[in-house]
Amino acid sequence: MVDQSAVGRCFTPVTARVEPGRLRYFLNTLGEQNPVYRDADAARASGFAGTPVPPTYLFCLEMMDVDDPFEMFTALDIDLARVLHGEQSFVYHAPVLVGDTLTFRPSVTSVAEKKGGAMTLIGIRCEVTNQDGVHVADTARTIVVRNEVAS
Amino acid sequence: MAAADIKAGDRIVHKVFPPITRHTLALYCGASGDHNPIHVDIDFAKAAGFPDVFAHGMLVMACLGQALTDAVPPSKLRAFATRFVAITQLGARLTCEGTVTELFAANGEQRARLALTTRDERGEIKLDGSAVIAL
Numbered sequence: 479m480v481d482q483s484a485v486g487r488c489f490t491p492v493t494a495r496v497e498p499g500r501l502r503y504f505l506n507t508l509g510e511q512n513p514v515y516r517d518a519d520a521a522r523a524s525g526f527a528g529t530p531v532p533p534t535y536l537f538c539l540e541m542m543d544v545d546d547p548f549e550m551f552t553a554l555d556i557d558l559a560r561v562l563h564g565e566q567s568f569v570y571h572a573p574v575l576v577g578d579t580l581t582f583r584p585s586v587t588s589v590a591e592k593k594g595g596a597m598t599l600i601g602i603r604c605e606v607t608n609q610d611g612v613h614v615a616d617t618a619r620t621i622v623v624r625n626e627v628a629s
Numbered sequence: 630m631a632a633a634d635i636k637a638g639d640r641i642v643h644k645v646f647p648p649i650t651r652h653t654l655a656l657y658c659g660a661s662g663d664h665n666p667i668h669v670d671i672d673f674a675k676a677a678g679f680p681d682v683f684a685h686g687m688l689v690m691a692c693l694g695q696a697l698t699d700a701v702p703p704s705k706l707r708a709f710a711t712r713f714v715a716i717t718q719l720g721a722r723l724t725c726e727g728t729v730t731e732l733f734a735a736n737g738e739q740r741a742r743l744a745l746t747t748r749d750e751r752g753e754i755k756l757d758g759s760a761v762i763a764l
Contacts, residue, residue: 500660503656503659503660504660504661504691506656506660507653507656507657507660508657508660508688508691508692508695509646509647509695510695512695512698512699514698514702514703515703524702524703524704525702525704526703526704530703530704532691532694532695532698532703533694533697533698533703533706533709534687534690534691534694534709537661537687538660538661538662538663538687539662540662541661541662541663541664542661542662543662544662547662547663547664558665558666558667559667559673559676559677560677561665562686562713562716563685563686563687563713564712564713565710565711565712565713566686566687566690566710566711566713567708567709567710567711568708568709568710569707569708570706570707570708570709573704
């Protein structure tokens with residue numbers, strides 16, 4: 479079971495390119511028709527220097543470009559079948575645009591047991607910077623592990 | 630959205646989505662990079678104790694984000710957070726809503742806080758969230 483010793487643990491930084499084709503696939507999957515994400519003129523009219531990404535897409539970029547998407551689960555000995563997503567947050571500091579190269583630096587910020595050990599909540603924070611070193615966003619997620627409880 | 634007119638209690642976000650299909654889950658698996666088989670492989674989902682595959686929490690949050698930036702230009706979005714309250718099943722028809730809860734000043738600009746929810750067609754809450762927008 480994951481314990482407090484995991485707090486402070488950092489994982490391999492992830493470098494992700496914001497590629498137009500992959501973004502279009504995401505937009506099509508979601509039925510996203512907002513021209514700000516599809517049309518450079520609409521994006522400029524909305525105050526962007528390029529085409530921006532939808533609000534949750536940072537999460538996808540990190541997962542798509544990581545060498546081992548389940549590195550954390552392997553490192554902490556967590557069974558993927560027992561993992562649920564508990565919470566997710568994004569704080570946006572600067573625009574993320576098509577063509578950017580982002581760096582994600584994830585680390586474990588908290589470990590808490592709930593329901594008498596039936597669940598472990600793991601908090602992970604991630605600072606996101608772009609190719610110019612601009613701090614564009616912070617993401618945070620809580621992973622819920624459903625532990626095996628002896629009956 | 631006329632920023633000057635916004636006040637606490639206003640519902641400014643409202644969008645209804647078509648039912649979530651297995652096809653959507655398969656596409657989202659590839660589009661998002663979230664390859665956890667629990668969302669696309671029914672054998673894996675059953676072995677993990679679930680009756681069937683179910684939607685990625687982040688797919689549901691992406692719908693809420695879409696509803697949000699339909700109403701608020703993405704350049705105005707400062708923060709977006711959700712708690713995943715319940716698993717979203719296949720076939721769910723999601724309704725995403727957002728209501729202004731507070732107006733405040735921060736970082737030299739006027740901002741509003743929104744309370745956000747995503748419910749299925751039975752009214753069950755799937756996501757309980759919030760956003761901060763610049764006015």
